[in-house]
Amino acid sequence: MVARLTLSAADKRVWSIIGGIVLLGALFIPLSQLLFDMRFTYTVRVVALGGAVLGLLSGVLGSFAVLRQESLLGDALSHAALPGVAIAFLLAGRELSWLLIGAGIASWLGLRFLSAILHTTRLKQHTAMGIVLVAWFAAGIALLTYIQSIPDASQAGLDHFIFGQAAAIIESDVTLVSAVGIFVLLTVALLWKEFKLVAFDPEFAGANGYRIGLINALLSTLIVVAVVLGLQLAGVILMAGMLIAPGIAARQWTQSLDQMVILAAVFGAFAGAVGAVVSALDSDIPTGPMIIVVSFLLVLFSITLAPGRGLLWSRLRQRANRRRFAAINTLRDLYRYALSHGAEDYPAPDDFIRGVRASSIESGLRQLRAAGHIMEAGAGWRLTESGIAQARRDRRNQSLWDLYRLHGDELSLPAIQEDRQLDIAAVLPAAALELLESKLKPNESL
């Protein structure tokens, strides 16, 4: 039981990243006031808080959209919200809750229309999404142009829904968003197991009696809610990016869903708050684009640097592997050449060995010489004592692996994963190894 409670190194890393970012976020305002003497007015604080809450929500739900390969659905749904905003304004005036309800209805209708097209025609999902996206958006634009012709000052601010304008967020908005957000998060927490199943293996879930249709619909509805709430901040065009970017960034750091969702929430909150504050300080910069740029930087950072998956690490790993193989292969070539000429220290001509393995030979020879395994002999290379020993060990190890593959079942040896880079003695129990060694031919058992 104790062993189960200790965290693996990877887990520890993820949790400490999460903790670090949360701490940094919490201390952001006091620290920057202290260090940079920045002034945070009441408005900017409200905007930062609103941005953080919205980013958190979209990070959580966006993770599921990313895992279900529905990244583009968020795009269609957010474009589809625009006519709802316009119609709600025409009918009920500029009251945020009504506008959001209108947006939600329009976006939900878009979702229904999408599945209607998919069920009744042979159009594929990408085409259907394109149709919903652009038709709903065009309706929204047409209505907004109409609204602009109404001589009434209160219409100002509706086009903030297109690119997002954080400066327009007031305290009551944040309260509203937080209330809905808590409800959404509670739902996610309660249906965690179901959502996890549907995201990874809907068929398995269905076979186990979960009502996948219902769970899917609920998850999509929650995504619509997140999209709609975020509209004021990120705008209809870029909301999709705000939805999925934190999820994609978080995905790079971890293999477990709970870590991914929490990390996505933290990333989202960070991007939302930073984007909102920057654009609130400079009214020329619309909020949505700023948030997207910040989130993309997070993605870029994660893709290159995330341990294990990150591009940088996999490049480094590839390079190390190439170097290792160069050395091993060169040693094998030299040894084989020597053996075929009758003596283990028979030198191989330089131009021959270069001809065999042109690309990696330089690195291989350099490494072997540095390790003292070979030395120059005239116009060629000769194995030293240690080189011969190393080559023998390698040859014996490879033969044992061959024998394991050949006789493993027959000798009923324990099943192990075949990895010829490893010393077979390290992965096979001693008794089993003895059995294998007995199969070695005498001239190989040296």
Added chain:
Amino acid sequence: MMPLERWLIELLLNIVTRDELNAFLRSPQNSAALVGGLIAVSGALLGAFLLLRGLSLTSDAISHTVLLGIVIAFLLMTEVFRLPGDTSSPWLILGASLAGVATVLLTEMLYRSGLVRQDAALGLAFPLLFAIAVILVSRYVEDAHLDEDAVLVGEIGLAWANTNSHCFSNCESVTISPDHDAAKFARRCSNCRELGISPRDERARFTEICSNCREYTPAQAWSAGLLEREPALVFFPKSITVMLVLTLLTLVFVLAFYKELKLSTFDAGLAQALGLRPGALHYVLMILVSLVAVGAFDAVGSILVIAFFIIPPAAAYLLTDRLSLMLLLSPFIGAAGAIFGYDLARGQLFGLIAIADGIAALNRLFDLALPEKWDSSISASMVLMMFILFLLTWLLSPRYGLLSTVIRRAKRRRVFENQVVLAHIHNHQHTATHEIELNVAGLHEHFRWSKQKMSRVLTRLRALGYVRILAGNAVLTERGDRQVHAFRKTMLEAHNMPDLSG
């Protein structure tokens, strides 16, 4: 572009007079419909292939990202080369469409890295590039032709106003030099700024500067009143030329590579094996999509343009199974959407329904005071019109339409009901229990149907002459008997079973 325009106008002048041509082009409706129609034709031709290749949303990505190309090219033009900002310049179009192709490459690289799935790569790349473009536009570009509104909806309604002038006779270019009669002079303080003094200061020196000295094209000279005889001018909207060239390019491409496109769309492997280079074709397609997206930017902005790529081919796809027919139909649907869309923007739906009436009804219903005059975005209305046409196709298409599907299903259900009842009667009519099994009053219970449904089916069968009622029991007529046997036979043949009945 200019010689091409001139050649085209000369061609047109053989058919119509100069005044007629000018009057036609000066009408906002004609120019808008022409530009919209051309975008629709080129978009629909390319979109058909995108749809069949499963790339519809790639046009979305491209149209979003060429915006960045346009903004960067525009900033280069105005800030670095000090040229007048003109979003329909050929250089800008070429430069910006490179950005579109670059995005396609970028997304492909992103998902080939294996870290991000394809949809996520698309969903990530284009909001980002679009976001950067919007930040650049709102922060650095101060130009009426390139602001956030233009990005969203374009200015197709103003297509008629942005023209090149061509002169055909009485062409006098006028150059006004300081010694010309018409030259006007203004006095300007030459050292005020240098010394930081006001022109009233006694140290101020003045020079005379000619305020209207420059070269005048015939059109400019005429409107400035410098010419006595009116030159024969034709004003040709730039957007029409741009879209005409792009449409021709698309048309030539599709016609010339029809076979290759068709094969690589439906069977890329075979195309590759036959040496048709589907990969290269893919990129040419992407380049053309980018070119059209940039060319259409002026008119319809960078988002609505995807409708021209997606909706008409989708509608045509519901009408036909033949690629050639689809390529023929989708431009028509698109062009019809563009032409009727103009009327929709002015409040008329197909000339049948006035939107003003609808708004008036809304006002009465909800007690609102909305203005009844509907004057809306032309490009958005064109898109809506295409969507309406798509809805109509979806509803009415003979093969894949909603209505025909419903009818087909209802017909199948009727046939099935008939067969079930006929088979039931056939099985029981000469047995001992036929009084119980075939009694009309209780027949519905054997099928677990409602009474209404049972009587409906029975009425239908009697009207067809398959069944009659004999002493309260249902009995097959001779015709009904034949029907049952014919059905048995086809069923047995369909399932490859021997007929064991006598």
